[in-house]
Amino acid sequence: MKSKYVLLFVLLLGSASFKLFAQAKEKVQWVHLFNGKDLKGWKQLNGKANYEVKNGEIIGTTVLNEPNSFLATEKKYGDFIFEVEFLVNGDMNSGIQFRSEINDKNDKCNVTDKKTPERVHGYQMEIDPSNRAWSGGIYDEARRGWLYSLENNPAAKPAFKNGAWNHYRVECIGNSIRTWVNGVACSHLIDEMTPSGFIALQVHGISQASQVGKQIRWRNVRIQTDHLKPSPADNIFVINTIPNNLSEDEKKSGMRLLWDGKTTNGWRGAYKNYFPDNVWYIENGTLNVKGNNGAESANGGDIVTQDEFGAFDLQFEFKITDTANSGVKYFVTEKENTTGSAIGLEYQILDDEKHPDGKLGSIGNRTMASLYDLIPSLKITPSRREKLPIGEWNRGRVIVNPDGKVEHWINGWKVVEYQRGTQYFYALVARSKYEKWPNFGMAPKGHILLQEHGTHVSFRSIKIKEL
Numbered sequence: 001m002k003s004k005y006v007l008l009f010v011l012l013l014g015s016a017s018f019k020l021f022a023q024a025k026e027k028v029q030w031v032h033l034f035n036g037k038d039l040k041g042w043k044q045l046n047g048k049a050n051y052e053v054k055n056g057e058i059i060g061t062t063v064l065n066e067p068n069s070f071l072a073t074e075k076k077y078g079d080f081i082f083e084v085e086f087l088v089n090g091d092m093n094s095g096i097q098f099r100s101e102i103n104d105k106n107d108k109c110n111v112t113d114k115k116t117p118e119r120v121h122g123y124q125m126e127i128d129p130s131n132r133a134w135s136g137g138i139y140d141e142a143r144r145g146w147l148y149s150l151e152n153n154p155a156a157k158p159a160f161k162n163g164a165w166n167h168y169r170v171e172c173i174g175n176s177i178r179t180w181v182n183g184v185a186c187s188h189l190i191d192e193m194t195p196s197g198f199i200a201l202q203v204h205g206i207s208q209a210s211q212v213g214k215q216i217r218w219r220n221v222r223i224q225t226d227h228l229k230p231s232p233a234d235n236i237f238v239i240n241t242i243p244n245n246l247s248e249d250e251k252k253s254g255m256r257l258l259w260d261g262k263t264t265n266g267w268r269g270a271y272k273n274y275f276p277d278n279v280w281y282i283e284n285g286t287l288n289v290k291g292n293n294g295a296e297s298a299n300g301g302d303i304v305t306q307d308e309f310g311a312f313d314l315q316f317e318f319k320i321t322d323t324a325n326s327g328v329k330y331f332v333t334e335k336e337n338t339t340g341s342a343i344g345l346e347y348q349i350l351d352d353e354k355h356p357d358g359k360l361g362s363i364g365n366r367t368m369a370s371l372y373d374l375i376p377s378l379k380i381t382p383s384r385r386e387k388l389p390i391g392e393w394n395r396g397r398v399i400v401n402p403d404g405k406v407e408h409w410i411n412g413w414k415v416v417e418y419q420r421g422t423q424y425f426y427a428l429v430a431r432s433k434y435e436k437w438p439n440f441g442m443a444p445k446g447h448i449l450l451q452e453h454g455t456h457v458s459f460r461s462i463k464i465k466e467l
Helices: 002-029 154-159 248-253 423-430
Strands: 042-046 050-054 057-061 069-073 080-088 094-102 120-127 138-141 145-148 166-173 176-181 184-190 198-203 215-224 267-269 280-283 286-289 303-305 312-320 325-332 345-350 394-400 405-410 413-419 447-450 457-466
Touching: 057 069, 057 198, 069 094, 080 094, 094 138, 094 166, 120 198, 145 184, 154 184, 198 215, 312 325, 312 345, 325 394, 345 394, 413 423
Parallel strands: none
Antiparallel strands: 042 069, 050 057, 057 215, 069 198, 080 166, 080 215, 094 120, 094 198, 120 138, 138 145, 166 176, 176 184, 267 303, 280 286, 286 457, 303 447, 312 394, 312 457, 325 345, 325 447, 394 405, 405 413
């Protein structure tokens, strides 16, 4: 009996030793990028904000009329887990660059500052003390703009604490990019534009004398690059910019491709039992409707899903041509037997500036991303790029909740919100072109429709999750 107790003691001791060894190994994996004494291993890029070391902290101070300044690592990093603590006071915007580069004359990034022809560009984890509260969002510096704003995850907005030390974490593993602020999951982006690059601490450029001398402080800057283990799934919304792709987390959430990127499977012509391939064609992973004379469904080319949907989260990317007109309709039942386009609630797709439909309707309710002929989409300032130029891919999204609440999104901005079945909704229908259709927009479920309107429009990355 005594020998059994001895054996048990040895096993417990061995187990404890293994845990201590594993914990020690875990600690060894972290590499400190800042030694607490000087800026060895770092270099300054772009602007001339002041960076110095005091009391074991890196302190960045704003300088008048200087562009964005970046203190960048001399090394580049691909897959990694990065953590840092920082303190910023007031409304000073900043960010943490990662997988970033500095362009030369051969690069095609969006250089917007003529003072800095060699421009830092790449992913940035936002530091935003303003009331907008997008800290932890992902911005593509000097390239594509916002990739993941916290409008996609409003529950994370309170995580940032102004005037206190905040803890940031970034995980870049393969094409998966995830961020946390003070332990709260903020962003989850799937993107493959830049697989590696430097990490940099930003001091934002200022143009007002009242902003001179503002500081941001960083400490405990560390990174892991070996034996990386991603954090458990956090169940926040995933933005995936890879065409016709589903990440593992999207699959686990119930998202599926509504178009496979290769065939016409799952689709047919509206009011037809076949696919109108005289009007639509597939090319390089895009689904394209041909241009003709600009008339609505003159070639009988609307296409609908084989399946019907009630409550859902629908995502799609679209690219328009000059003077283009199209739309994504939902709750399409095909009961109306119209001679033109099938009837349904419509997410409008339009060249607002050049197509005449943009000037018709009421108060802009036929413009891009509007609920067509019913509710105009919210117009964000041009600098925030809610609507991308002709020839670029836009990300559309329609959310229909089980309670009847509906949202239209474009490029991460919510621009329409309404409730089906309310007196307000019925009043809008009564003054629209749909007033002659009984119970318009109130079907419990229906098909998803892509509209042919005689102009060339392309679609891809069409996916849906039933709610």
